[in-house]
Amino acid sequence: MVSGRGGGGGGPGGRTAQARPRQSDIARAAGVSQTTVSLVLGGNKAGVVLAEDTKRRVLEAAESLGYAPDPVATRLASARNDMLGLFTFSATFPTEVAHSYYPVLVGVEEEAAALGQDLILFTGSSGAASRAADPAAVRRVRVADGCLFFGRHVPTEQIERLARDGYPFVYIGRRDELGERVPYVGADYVPASAEVVRRLADLGHRRVRYVRENDDAPASADRERGVLAGARECGIDTDGLVVRTDGSDITAERVRAWRAEGVTALVTEETDTAAALSALTGAVEAAGLDCPRDVSLAVLGDPPASGSAFAHISGFTVPRREMGRRAVRLLVELVTGDPGLPAPPLQQLVPCEPVPGRTIGPAPSPAP
Template sequence: MAPPERRRRTTQRDIARRAGVSQATVSLVISGGAASTQIADPTRRAVLAAAEELGYTANVAARSLKGGRNRLLGLYTFESVFPTDQRDFYYPFLLGVAEETARQGYDLLLFSSSGASAGATAGSDTRGAGAGGTGGAERSIYVGGANRLKIADGCVLLGRNVRREELSALVREDFPFVFVGRREVDDGELSYVAADYVSATGALVAELARLGHRRILYLRALEDSEPTRDREEGYRRGLADAGIVPDEALIRTLADPADLSIERVEEWIGGLGITALLVEPTEDNRLTEALATMAGTERVRFPTDCSLALLGDPPSWTPESRDWTRFSLPRAEMAGQAVRVLIELLDQEPPEPRQVTVRCAYVPGDSIGPVPTRVERKPEPQPDGGPGT
C-alpha cells in the first residue's frame, strides 16, 4: 500500500488565496499589531476564517528568528497528570522531558488545558507545573480546526487515552511530534519511543518456566492498547520458547482491579491449576491496593502458594510497599530519548517517522518462587487434541 500523501504546512500565501486578499493583508491580520487596525472588519474576519479552515497557527515567537525555529518544544498530555509528586506514574516521564529539553538548549512549553477553552496553552516554566490541570475536561489538540501545538517547534506527546483522529491529523499535516509509548494509526506512521514490553514479558515467562511453572495465568488490561497487545505477544512468545502450549483459558481480562480478590485467586488455583500470575498494572492505585489486601491474609501466600509478577511498575511504589517481582520501565530514559528524536525530526524536511524501543529492567522482588509442592498440576493441553484439551 502506498504511504499516505504528506500535506505541507499552510502558509500565509495559502490564506491570501483562500480569502482573496494580498499576502501583506494576511500578514497584518495575523500579526495582530497596531497596523492591523487599518484592515476592515469584513476583511479581517475573512482572513481569520480562511486561516482556521486551512489549519494555520501563527508561530509568533519564531517570526524574528531566521529559519523559523524558536527553540521551544512542547509537551502535551492526553489526560491530566497534575498535581504530581515523585511517586506518581507520570513524574519520571515529565522529569525526563524537562531535563533533556534543557540539556539540548530548548525551552519547554507545557500544554495542560482542555481544548474547550480559548488560549489553550499553559506557561513554559515546568518548575511550576505541580499546580494546575483541568480535572475531567476533555482535551483536544485542535481548537476550531487549528493545531494549537504549532506554538512550539515540535511536541512530545504522552498519555494512555489518546485521540487517534488527532494523531492522524498531526501526521497528515507533517507536524513534528514524538509519542512516548508505541502508538499506531491507520493512515500513516508516527514517531515513538516505547518500552520493549514484548521482550520484558517474555523474560518473566522464561524465569517462571525455569522455576518449574507451566500453568501461568495472564491478566491483561481491559483496553486493547498497543502496550497491552505487546505484553500478550511477549507472554505467548515466552510460552513458546519454553515449550509450553498456550491455554486460552489462562488469558483473562482484568476489567476492574477489585476483581482480583483472594477468592478469585483461590478459584484459579483450585479450578485451573495455576501456579503463577502475571498481572498488567494500572496507572492508579487500585491494583496495588487489591494486592496489598490479598498479601495481608494467610489464605494465599505469594510465592509460597502461588507466584505473582507485575508486567510493569506499580504506580505509587515506595520502599515501604511490597517488593513485587516485576519489570521496570525506563521512564525518564524513554522521555529523554523522545526529546532527542524530536530534535532530529526538526532537522529533516519532511521529517521521516522513527520508532525506538528501550529495554526494561528486571526487578527480582520477592513474589515468585518454585512451583508449590502441594499443587496438583492440571494436565496441559496437547497440540494433537489429546488429554487436557
C-alpha cells in the same frame, strides 16, 4: 496599530514595566543597523564576515540592555525557536499517575536541556469548560518547533491534521491507530513480558495465570503477546492462561481455586488504574498466601507505590525516563533533519529493565 512598548504591565513592585530591549535598541546603542545586530546575535548562520569591533560593540550593548530574543518573532521569521512542546491529554498533570508521569517528564526535561531546547507545557483542556476535543487546544502547539504527545485520550483527527501539515511531533508510548509513519518512542513490552514468563518456567512453574485488564491499549496488547510467546516457548500451558478483569472478580476464593488447580504463579500488569494489580495482590493477601512460598507473583511494569506491601514485587520496570529522553532526541532530529538525509527510525522501542524482586521463587508442589 498596537500600542506596543512601554505600556502598563505593572511588574512585581507595581512599578511601571520597562519594555524589553529589542534588536533595534541594541542597534541604536551600538551605532549599527538592526540587520547587523541580528547577524551578530543570531549565530550568523550564513557565515557572514563581521568586524571584530562591530561584534564586540553589539554584544556589549546587548549585555548591558539585558537583551533576550523574542522566540515568537524568531519563530515567525525563521520557523525555528528552539522550543519543544509537551502536550498531555488530561485537564492537568495526572496526580494519580504521578509515579508514571514524573519520570517521563524528568527524562524529557533532561534531554531538552542537554540539547538546548526549552519546553512548553500544554494541557489538553483549559479549565473545566473545554474538552480535549477542542481543536484549538492542539493547534496551540505550533508555537513550538515540534511537540511531544503523551497520554491516553488522543484526538486523532487533530494530530493527523498536524501530520498532514508536516508539523514534527513524537508520541511517548506506542501508537497503533495512526499508521506506521507516526513517530513514537515506546516501551518494549513483548520481550520483557516473555522474559518474566521464562524466569517462572526456569523455576519450575508450569501452570500460570496472567491477570490483565480489559483495555485495548497497545501496552496491554503487547504484554499479553509477550506472555503468550514466553509460555509457548517454555512449555507453559496457554489454556486459560490469560484472564481479563476489571478487578472486581479477582477474589481470594478464585485465587485459592487456581492454586487447587495446580497454578503456582500469578502474573499481572501495571496500568494507570492499577485495577488488575491491586485486585490480585488484595486477593492473594486475603487468601492468606505467602509469596513466593505458596505462590509466585510478578507484575509487568512498575509496582504502584513503594509503600505498599508489594513494594518488592518481581517483574520489570518501564524505562520512562529513557523514553522521555529518546522522544526528545527523536523530535529534535525531526525538527532539524535535513529532508535529503535518511530519516531516523520513526518508531522506537526502549527495553524494559528486569526487576528481580522477592515475590518469585521455585514452584511449590502443584497442590497445596
